[in-house]
Amino acid sequence: MRRGIAGPASTGLTGYRRRKRGVSMAAEVDEATRREYESMERWLDEHPHFSMDYFTRKATREMVNAWLFSQALSQTAMTTRESVPSAPSSGAQTPVRRVSSSDLESRGLFGSYRPILTTVDGTPSFIDPQTITRTGTTATTSTTSSVSTPRRGGVSTSQLRQELRALDEREMMLELVRDISNDLDVNLLCHKILQNVSILTNADRCSLFLVKGNKETGERYLVCKLFDVNIHSTLEEAESQAADQESRFPWGMGIVGYTAASGEIVNLPNAYQDTRFNKGIDLHTGYKTLSILSMPLRDKDGEVIGVAQVVNKCGGYGQKTEAFNEHDEKIFESYMAFCGVRLHNASLYEQSQLEVRRNQVLLELSRLILAEQSSLSVIINKVLMHTQSLLQCQRCQVLLLDDTSKGMFSQVFECAASDFEDNNMSQEEFLNRESSTTNKSARFPINIKITSHVALTGETLNIPDAYKDERFDPSDEEGSENKTRCILCMPIRNSTRNIIGVMQLVNKVDDTIFSKHDENLFEAFAIFCGMGIHNTQMYEKVVKAMAKQRVALECLSYHAVASEEEADRLRKLPIPSSDCLHLLRWDFDDIGLEDEETLKASIRMFMDMDYLSKFSINYKSLCRWMLSVRKNYRNVTYHNWRHAFNVAQMMFTMLKTGSMEDLLDDIEGLALLLACLCHDLDHRGTNNSFQMKSNHPLAQLYGTSTMERHHFDQCIMILTSEGTELLSSMSKDDYAKCLDVMEHAILSTDLALYFKWRGGFFSIVDKNEADWSNKDNRKLLRSMMMTACDVAAITKPWPVQQRVAQLVASEFFEQGDLEKEQLKIQPMDMMNREKKDKLPEMQVDFIDAICMPVYKYLAKALPSLSPLLKGCEDNRQHWQTLADSRKERQDAEAAGKDAPEVDGIDGEDTGKVTLD
Helix, strand or coil, X not given: CHHXXXXXXXXXXXXXXXXXXXXXXXXXXXXXXXXXXXXXXXXXXXXXHHHHHHHHHHCCHHHHHHHHHHHHHHHHHHHHHHCCCCCCCCCCCCCCCCCCHHHHCCCCCCCCCCCCCEEECCEEEXXXXXXXXXXXXXXXXXXXXXXXXXXXXXXXXXXXXXXXXXXXXXXXXXXXXXXXXXXXXXXXXXXXXXXXXXXXXXXXXXXXXXXXXXCXXXXXXXXXXXXXXXXXXXXXXXXXXXXXXXXXXXXXXXXXXXXXXXXXXXXXXXXXXXXXXXXXXXXXXXXXXXXXXXXXXXXXCCCEEEEEEEEEXXXXXXXXXECCCHHHXXXXXXXXXXXXXXXXXXXXXXXHHHHHHHHHHHHHHHHXXXXXXXXXXXXXXXXXXXXXXXXXXXXXXXXXXXXXXXXXXXXXXEEEHHHHHHXXXXXXXXXXXXXXXXXXXXXXXXXXXXXXXXXXXXXXXEECCHHHCCXXXXXXXXXXXXXXXXEEEEEEEXXXXXXXXXXXXXXXXXXXXXXXXXXXXXXXXXXXXXXXXXXXXXXXXXXXXXXXXXXXXXXXXXXXXXXXHHHHHHHCCCCCCHHHHXXXXXXXXXXXXXXXXXXXXXXXHHXXXXXXXXXXXXXXXXXXXXXXXXXXXXXXXXXXXXXHHHHHHHHHXXXXXXXXXXXXXXXXXXXXXXXXXXXXXXXXXXXXHHHHHCCCHHHHHCCCCHHHHHHHHHHHHHHCCCCCCCCCCCCHHHHHHHHHHHHHHHHCCCHHHHHHHHHHHHHHHHXXXXXXXXXXXXXXXXXXXXXXXXXXXXHCCHHHHXXXXXXXHHHHHHHHHHHHHHHCCCCCHXXXXXXXXXXXXXXXXXXXXXXXXXXXXXXXXXXXHHHHHHHHHHHHHHHHHHHHXXXXXXXXXXXXXXXXXXXXXXXXXXXXXXXX
């Protein structure tokens, strides 16, 4: 029969079915063929076992893929038809994953509970250690479920047994082992094992009992997994039969209990003659038990994990007359040894699938929490919504602690299962609902004694019967229809493990109590809730800090920017010419200028460069900006407004007298002049190193070039303040370029960057590759110009150089004093007041290391700047003379002779000229 139907079923029948679904064929079939196909299809419908057997033996991969594809399409279409169109949800709406905690509990071989939180090397983890591979990653699970291999359809029990009996014992065992080798579903595997056992032992019925409970505490028992399985029974029938049995079988009692406890095989030819046999089962089922063979089921470690039992060995024609013999015991034991390993592997697979599903739920929760950081109410309501859905509780609460009072709650967030029933409240409305601000306004009792106990002690409370717990107050529920049965209460901790609140669940929807699984899953939710609350609170603090910063900047801007009255007064004053102020001289000295005159001189520089007309700079804004810049320099010894003015004058001289304006465009010139005036804004008289050593907030704010970055930020603050916006008329591109040049110029005054960049400049000059039309070359040139202007006091006439050196040394000595007093460290020689007599040697070293190289290469590249090199060389000679005289005096003193006088150093508190 099978072979006769193979051809049509695989070709013509398939085409006929396609025709019925509306799929055209290349050739039409006649009426007789159509009736034959219909007859064959009816026969196949009436013999599903044969159809399945034929399909498993003959189906190709293409046929299976086509079937899966058609099933996926039909399922998608069904889902589409059943779904109700909805309006696009807002960002606040969060769909709840409709899965309960019971769906995440293992119902496999090794118990109904697997902890969601386990420990791996002492560290809490959501991943079960058994799912960790050798590489330390989680085991990859199969994307498709195993399908149990069906029995050969159309074959009777006796016929199947005859086919197997025709094989020798080894081949029969191998055939049955292959039969279960690919099954990963524990329930299907157990059912198939029992069916195979009935074939092996020629038994009428088979049952499986699993070991439950805790071995360490001795609380162990057995439960019926499958009952009365035979070659024809289905899995559903066996599970239904098992459900009708007792919920627990005592450990060590009865035949099953004895087998599990002793690990021995029990073979009873006559069950009623054994006192351990429970006759009540036969009375309940109406089935007559004659013989029993009970076999322990062991895992890979030899531990008994269950008991398999076969009942009534069949004789001829299904008569139950024979007893199980030693051969049955041997072959049963051999097969169960392999089955124990297969069940263990299937159980591990089930656990891995379960862990994947658990982790998906937790990852989904973490995604939802991390996606929302701006609103505390939204983040907590999200957690409540998912907690209620997953743990299937009637009420769920989050109570946040009051920082000022231990054990008292400042906010209460609540969620009930009825909130979303009958459209009482939309998800968006719920998520944006604010908390109750007082305990009295809470919708449900917050069980103050219980929640306060958890908040104060950090202890988790799982109360199965609230009315039997002395901490529960029944008076809170007077007049309420929803009575409290069970409570699960747990602390919420932040990242520092401090308790910031409490989560409380009340009553399971199915009227059961909260299990250990619920408790562990709830703990995971409490952890995520703590993370979400902590992150949101930190975000709120940052928002407040930013608001305070904006207010502080507004106040700073008001006090830092000069008043309009001052600007009006300066605007009305006449501005002397550059010749009158000697601004175009290399040997310029500001000693004879008052502060107001320095402001006029600075304005004159902008006027002579024609920047007011070129960039549409408002004259009053320039006056107010100049006053504001001067105002933001502190009254320190050297790095003050006078130093900034002198640096700007040298840049102005380089641009005009040195003809540098022919190499640089107007935006670069304007940016350099602005940068010189602003390059030391808000200088505190201490260098970068001191900021780092003292752990100053500036060092925390800026990682490198600490003071220079602060100077630039202060410059931007003044340029963008109302009334001092010099660059407001610039185009977007010109404005960006100007700021970029200014930032680079101010940072160039950091000597650490000077040493970093000067090598590139020296290289292109030595190689005669100084193409100043190249923007990178010009960038290096501008940085060298800023350094040259910053240390330009070393090029001034000797009296000016001496005076400036004394100011620099005084400021350095002040920093050295601070290092001794505040930081308790010994300052370096240049900042040590006790080393002031070493000034000449340090000045020579400073000139040789920093000043001479930059002036030498600038003069080599641009001969118009040679006066700077000449002034530097002259001052070096002066300092070298003083250094030699000092050495002669020291040698004379050492020899006991009269020491010669050294002009320009004795009695002067001077020091080396340098910069931050």
